[in-house]
Amino acid sequence: MPTYEFQCEKCRKRFELVYTITEYERKARKLKCPKCGSTRVGRKISSFEVKTSKKS
Numbered sequence: 001m002p003t004y005e006f007q008c009e010k011c012r013k014r015f016e017l018v019y020t021i022t023e024y025e026r027k028a029r030k031l032k033c034p035k036c037g038s039t040r041v042g043r044k045i046s047s048f049e050v051k052t053s054k055k056s
C-alpha cells in the first residue's frame with residue numbers, strides 16, 4: 001500500500017498515512033492535522049510517485 005505524506009499548512013506538522021487508493025480518495029477531502037486539527041493539510045509528493053514530473 002502506498003504511503004501518503006502530508007504537511008499541515010498551519011503548524012507545519014508532517015505526518016504519514018498508509019491508505020489504499022480507495023481509502024485515500026474517500027478520506028483525503030476531510031483530512032485533519034493530528035496536532036492542531038486544521039483541515040489545511042497539503043499533500044507531499046511521496047517517493048512512490050516521483051518518477052515523471054520534475055516541475056517546481
Ligand SMILES: [Zn+2]
Nearest residue numbers: 008011033036
Ligand atoms: Zn497542524
